[in-house]
Structures are given as structure tokens and as C-alpha cells.
Amino acid sequence: MAAVYGRGTITPAENFNAERAAAKLRKAMKGIGTDERAIIDVLVTHSNSQRQEIKRKYKSLYGRDLIEDIKAELGGNFEDLCVALLTPQIVFLSECLYEAVKGIGTDEKSIIEILCTYHNREIEEIRTCFKQRYNKDLEDWVYEDTSGHFRKLLISLLTAEREETNEIDFDLAELDAQRLFDSGVGQIGVDREVFTNILCSRSPSQLQATLEAYERIGGHSLSSAIRSEFAGDSEDALLSIVYCIKNKNKYFARQLKECLKGLGTDDTALVRILVSRSEIDLEDIKEAYIKLFKKDLAEDVAEDTSGDYRKALLRILQP
Structure with missing residues (x-):
């Protein structure tokens, strides 16, 4: 069954010209100083597939790697956000899972969110990409980093064998x-x-x-x-499945509220959700957020972030 999506906030640019966009980015980063506004304008007004074309054109025109130039010019959360926007969706999700399981400790929330909200085909593509990038099966990583019933749940989701028919028995x-x-x-x-x-x-x-x-x-x-x-991670995973079945938009709205409430902002989760859902259903998630919390998501993002990072996030949230 083909994936059915709602409304994203980022759509393909009309009259797309990869060379013109690449030139604008090069101008923004060449010489003394950086034109962060121009970088935001290019990255947020083009779809992910168009951004991949811009990356290729940038290298062919200037013999330089766009992501490496971005990293050299920017820093912090703004850099992370721009790199995420320039990364193919499946590669980005694979990297999120790698970061979630590598080293000491496990980011269970990230693993649960990705495995509970994507379709079979996408999970299979993530697994393939993970194997190619890290030379290890994602299932093996998850198995080694988790335990008990939570491990069994994740392995079941990783098999990507959920039925996808619309027929109901x-x-x-x-x-x-x-x-x-x-x-x-x-x-x-x-x-x-x-x-x-x-x-x-x-x-x-x-x-x-x-x-x-x-x-x-x-x-x-x-x-x-x-x-x-x-209790614990098993409870969180099962509840995520149920909440996604009931209303995926509300699920992500709640996840975003968790990123933004309290002291400090979970910027890793905020970037992951806004970038990964920007072309899928972020407009629908924004509406769910207002209904649940009686406040615009952009208002909460503006209150909890700053600088060029804030500007880029707010541009992503614009329809």
C-alpha cells in the first residue's frame, strides 16, 4: 500500500534552478562573513529532492562540498538544522537511529518515534541505508542496546511486516x-x-x-x-503505537510539546521532527498542536529558541 500523507509546510520550488540556488549559497558563504538569511531562504524554499540537486550542482560548479562549507561557516543548533535539511530523508533517519544507539546510553524516544511512525517500505530503506553507512545491521545494534520486552517490540517493528491493507476484518x-x-x-x-x-x-x-x-x-x-x-520503555512504545493509530498528528504534536516544555529545549528531537515531517504532514501537526494546547506551535518555538536557528525553524513552520 502506498504511503498516505497529509500536508507539509515545505513544497518543491516552482521554476527551480539548481545553478542559481547553488550560486546564492556560494555567495552567502564566500569571503568575510556569512549571509545566514540567504542560506535559510535557499534551504527552506526547496524540497529535499531539490536540495540534493543543489548539493550536486554546488560541487560541480565550485569543486566544494556544500555540507562541509555549511559546517565551516555555521555552528550549534543552526548548523545541525541546516545539515539535516541537506541530508536525504532516509539517510537522515538512519543517522538519527545511529546517534540514538551509539555510545553510552540509548535515546529510546528517538527509536520509538521513528519505528512507530514510518511505513514498511521506509523502515526497510532505513535498514538498508544503515547497513551501507555503518556496516552493521540495525537490528543487531538495537538488540545489543536494549533488553526484555522492549527489545522484542523494537525487533518486531524492524521486521517491517505490518499489514498495510485498508480492508477491515x-x-x-x-x-x-x-x-x-x-x-x-x-x-x-x-x-x-x-x-x-x-x-x-x-x-x-x-x-x-x-x-x-x-x-x-x-x-x-x-x-x-x-x-x-x-512500565518504562515498553509502555512508551506501545502507547506510541496506539496514539499513532488514533491520530498521528496529535502524537507528533505531543512529542513537540515535550521538546519545548520545561527548562531547556530538546533540540535534537525538535530538529528531527520538524525536518522529517516538513514535507509530509507538518501543516496537519500544527493544527493538531493548536487544538491540543490552545497555542500556535510557532509561538512556543519562538519562545524556546533564538538567533538564526529560531529564524530557520519558523521558516520551516510557515505554510
Whole structure:
């Protein structure tokens, strides 16, 4: 099944001219000083595929690597954001997963977000890209860096074998809902395998019917059952699956709110979400954010960021 997306904030530039865009970037970085505004203008007004053409044209015209020049001229979060924009989507997601599992500690939130929100084809492409870039299977990395039921959940998602049909078997939905109830709040202890098998293999349409059937059978939502029966990373992963099935836009809106609330900003997550969803459904996520938090996402971003980094983020958020 082809991926179905909503509305992004970045669209392909009309009358696209890679040579003109490359020249504008070279002028912005040549000599003393840097024209950050020009860099933002080029990167945020072209689609990712167009930015890849601009990178190639930049190298052919000037014999220089655009990303290396960006790194030499910029710094901090603004540099990270510009590099992310210049990176092909699948490569960017592969790099996010690599950063999430390398070294001491694991960024479980990043792994959960990526594996729970992309389609089979995209996960397969991420795995292939990861293998090519790092000469190791992503599944092996995840296996070595996680444990217990959380590990099993992630491995199931990495197999990229979720059903993707739009057809719904309502009898199966009732059966699965009963199995989930019987394996959770309907007994002492919880059968984690049942939750993994159903939530990681059924299609989104099928799972939506299962969630509705579960509420009729249990008298409560599946998400409330998960919160009562699971804990830690397993709980977070299962809830992410459920929230994405119910409303992916609200899921990402909540993730963005987590990035921006409290002391300090999770800039890694903020860049990952805004860049990766900018051409997919960021306009829909913005609307969900307003409905959930009664505030424009751009307002929160403006309050929690500064300088050219803020300017670039706000340009990404413009329709």
C-alpha cells in the first residue's frame, strides 16, 4: 500500500534552478562573513529532492562540498538544522537511529518515534541505508542496546511486516480486542507477547477497529490498560503505537510539546521532527498542536529558541 500523507509546510520550488540556488549559497558563504538569511531562504524554499540537486550542482560548479562549507561557516543548533535539511530523508533517519544507539546510553524516544511512525517500505530503506553507512545491521545494534520486552517490540517493528491493507476484518478486530483484554487487565499478570503480536502486525485500519472493539469489551481504552499493565520503555512504545493509530498528528504534536516544555529545549528531537515531517504532514501537526494546547506551535518555538536557528525553524513552520 502506498504511503498516505497529509500536508507539509515545505513544497518543491516552482521554476527551480539548481545553478542559481547553488550560486546564492556560494555567495552567502564566500569571503568575510556569512549571509545566514540567504542560506535559510535557499534551504527552506526547496524540497529535499531539490536540495540534493543543489548539493550536486554546488560541487560541480565550485569543486566544494556544500555540507562541509555549511559546517565551516555555521555552528550549534543552526548548523545541525541546516545539515539535516541537506541530508536525504532516509539517510537522515538512519543517522538519527545511529546517534540514538551509539555510545553510552540509548535515546529510546528517538527509536520509538521513528519505528512507530514510518511505513514498511521506509523502515526497510532505513535498514538498508544503515547497513551501507555503518556496516552493521540495525537490528543487531538495537538488540545489543536494549533488553526484555522492549527489545522484542523494537525487533518486531524492524521486521517491517505490518499489514498495510485498508480492508477491515471486524470479526478479527473483536477477537483481537478480547485477546488483548484477556491478556492484560482480564487476568493476573500480562501476556506481553499478545500485545506485541497484535499491535506490531495488524494494519492501521485493522488496529483502529480493534481499539474501538476493546473499549466496548473492556469499558476503558487500550491506552489506559497499557498504562496500568506496562512500565518504562515498553509502555512508551506501545502507547506510541496506539496514539499513532488514533491520530498521528496529535502524537507528533505531543512529542513537540515535550521538546519545548520545561527548562531547556530538546533540540535534537525538535530538529528531527520538524525536518522529517516538513514535507509530509507538518501543516496537519500544527493544527493538531493548536487544538491540543490552545497555542500556535510557532509561538512556543519562538519562545524556546533564538538567533538564526529560531529564524530557520519558523521558516520551516510557515505554510
